Amino acid sequence: MTLDFTKAAVSDLQSIRSYTLERWGAEQEQSYLDALWQKFEEILAEPQRWRPRDDLFPDCQIAAHGKHVILFRIENSVLQIVRVLHGAMDFPRHLQEDSEAD
Numbered sequence: 593m594t595l596d597f598t599k600a601a602v603s604d605l606q607s608i609r610s611y612t613l614e615r616w617g618a619e620q621e622q623s624y625l626d627a628l629w630q631k632f633e634e635i636l637a638e639p640q641r642w643r644p645r646d647d648l649f650p651d652c653q654i655a656a657h658g659k660h661v662i663l664f665r666i667e668n669s670v671l672q673i674v675r676v677l678h679g680a681m682d683f684p685r686h687l688q689e690d691s692e693a694d
Contacts (some may be wrong), residue, residue: 601676
């Protein structure tokens, strides 16, 4: 299985990186991003382990990491990271904005 990221997920990761760097410094920024990548690898290793959230979009699953939630789906042999959102965010609103941008 391969790992893929939507443009929105890449943007989310860039925002997380910038915020963490500005707020907590370079060491914490690197540590948090490394831990996120480890979580992506965990998901890739056992994608069926994570909770389904079909109410957000078809075949959606979620995995929590720190203050963030990773929204992903599996299509064919691709694990697609759709978004990486802060747990306090309104997920449906952000996903609706994505669909309006397409």
